[in-house]
Amino acid sequence: MNMIRPNSLQARDIAYVIHPQTNLAEHEKHGPAIITHGDGIRVFDDTGKEYIEGAAGLWCASLGFNSDRLADVAAQQLRTLGYYHSYRSTAHPAGIELAEKLIELAPVPMSKVLLQCSGSEANDTAIKLCWYYHAACGKPEKNKIIGRFGGYHGTTVAAASLSGKPDMHEDFNLPLAQFRHTRNPHYYRFHEQGETEEEFATRMANELEALILTEGPDTVAAFFAEPVMGAGGVIVPPVTYFEKVQAVLRKYDVLFVADEVICGFGRTGNWWGSQTFNLKPDIISCAKALSAAFMPISALLLSERIYQGMLEESRKLGRFVHGYTYTGHPVAAAVALDVLKIYEEMDLMTHAKRVGAYFQEKLLKFAGHPLVGDVRGVGLIAGLDLVVDKGTKEPFDAMAVLDKHLRANGLVLRLIGNRATFSPPIIIQKPEIDEMLSRFSRSLDGAYQECAADR
Numbered sequence: 001m002n003m004i005r006p007n008s009l010q011a012r013d014i015a016y017v018i019h020p021q022t023n024l025a026e027h028e029k030h031g032p033a034i035i036t037h038g039d040g041i042r043v044f045d046d047t048g049k050e051y052i053e054g055a056a057g058l059w060c061a062s063l064g065f066n067s068d069r070l071a072d073v074a075a076q077q078l079r080t081l082g083y084y085h086s087y088r089s090t091a092h093p094a095g096i097e098l099a100e101k102l103i104e105l106a107p108v109p110m111s112k113v114l115l116q117c118s119g120s121e122a123n124d125t126a127i128k129l130c131w132y133y134h135a136a137c138g139k140p141e142k143n144k145i146i147g148r149f150g151g152y153h154g155t156t157v158a159a160a161s162l163s164g165k166p167d168m169h170e171d172f173n174l175p176l177a178q179f180r181h182t183r184n185p186h187y188y189r190f191h192e193q194g195e196t197e198e199e200f201a202t203r204m205a206n207e208l209e210a211l212i213l214t215e216g217p218d219t220v221a222a223f224f225a226e227p228v229m230g231a232g233g234v235i236v237p238p239v240t241y242f243e244k245v246q247a248v249l250r251k252y253d254v255l256f257v258a259d260e261v262i263c264g265f266g267r268t269g270n271w272w273g274s275q276t277f278n279l280k281p282d283i284i285s286c287a288k289a290l291s292a293a294f295m296p297i298s299a300l301l302l303s304e305r306i307y308q309g310m311l312e313e314s315r316k317l318g319r320f321v322h323g324y325t326y327t328g329h330p331v332a333a334a335v336a337l338d339v340l341k342i343y344e345e346m347d348l349m350t351h352a353k354r355v356g357a358y359f360q361e362k363l364l365k366f367a368g369h370p371l372v373g374d375v376r377g378v379g380l381i382a383g384l385d386l387v388v389d390k391g392t393k394e395p396f397d398a399m400a401v402l403d404k405h406l407r408a409n410g411l412v413l414r415l416i417g418n419r420a421t422f423s424p425p426i427i428i429q430k431p432e433i434d435e436m437l438s439r440f441s442r443s444l445d446g447a448y449q450e451c452a453a454d455r
Contacts, residue, residue: 004031009046020155033407038065041425041432043412051407052436054424055414059230059262059381060288062426063342070294070335077334086115086328094333101340102299107272108280111304115297115328119261119287120154122298123224126257126283127158128322129302130222133255133309136316143178144215146208146223146254150184150232153224153259162224165232180215182208184229187238188374188385189393197238205244212252222255222282227273230262233419234383236376242277255306257283261298262381265289265343266352266426269379276378282306289426292339297332352426356380359433363422366441371396371448380428383421398451405443405450411436420444
């Protein structure tokens with residue numbers, strides 16, 4: 001029986017709104033959950049039910065879901081300069097100050113910042129800049145881009161092609177021809193019998209090198225990777241993985257782009273995932289926690305090497321022909337700049353390390369649960385591989401049942417395939433972690449009991 005009331009918000013949503021990453025046919029039957037307000041790490045729906053948001057929305061609400069201070073910053077900027085562009089040598093103070101701050105915070109020496117509007121846009125632009133750079137070096141044929149199976153970099157045509165998720169390609173006529181994918185470094189799922197993490201990492205690096213050699217090093221432009229693979233299920237890299245991968249990239253002059261859209265600004269316990277895993281990228285993309293998700297903004301941090309190529313090519317062509325209407329929007333830039341100030345005032349990185357260690361320790365207790373095959377994480381991001389049988393690693397396939405119990409217990413998590421993933425707001429405190437994991441425990445037990453009864 002359809003319980004959606006005529007003229008309700010749900011009915012109006014069904015009538016007019018298309019939702020990303022949604023089964024549209026099912027959505028027409030059941031309608032959306034209507035979230036009306038937030039307070040700290042919690043959100044509330046239109047019935048008044050409270051949820052702990054254990055996914056920080058889409059990995060991004062690092063400071064929670066409301067902020068009087070940032071509302072005031074946005075309002076003041078709207079009163080002063082609500083919009084201006086950055087085309088044709090035009091600038092505004094908020095954009096300049098934000099770029100200056102990002103260069104100061106960069107995990108490796110960086111030269112310039114290119115502000116964009118979303119993580120997808122940032123990675124799409126990074127792809128273009130890799131092509132632009134190699135053209136400036138007289139190597140336009142060096143144009144193939146390598147991502148990883150399971151990696152996620154956005155949903156523009158190019159960023160979705162780079163992403164190694166077949167569901168994003170199907171019936172969109174993707175990926176584009178220049179894109180290739182190498183193995184997903186998910187140790188629990190893909191290591192061979194008796195293979196250590198370091199041996200597995202060596203095999204992953206060797207497979208990347210074999211792919212580059214098969215394609216031809218003179219045709220491979222760049223390799224993109226998230227420090228921790230996010231929408232692929234929170235895959236933490238095996239020991240020595242990035243050390244060995246970066247050696248391969250240097251050997252064949254392949255640019256390295258670190259996608260810090262999820263990992264940047266405290267998620268792994270440092271300002272950057274690149275610091276956590278000792279990455280030395282040529283380009284860094286960031287978004288999400290850059291503004292704590294309060295405004296849509298992203299940025300590319302570019303090394304001097306990349307900038308010199310851009311400079312040479314724009315000199316040759318007459319100008320750098322790229323940009324968006326809302327690039328470096330002054331309100332978004334002002335909010336992002338104040339968010340970075342808040343992080344420093346709160347000493348959020350120290351907090352993330354301390355509370356992240358507590359979170360990881362408490363999460364490990366679930367390793368003994370009948371449904372849990374593997375628990376792995378770093379800082380305030382983690383993933384649990386759910387299985388029917390620990391010996392065979394057969395994936396648990398009743399994630400909708402788990403989601404039902406999570407919602408009933410007032411907890412929102414990101415469920416990806418057979419993986420339950422956590423990325424709570426970074427402001428979360430230890431008692432809130434205890435409460436979040438208590439709700440998860442009840443939900444996991446409920447799903448296990450319901451599925452066991454059905455078997």
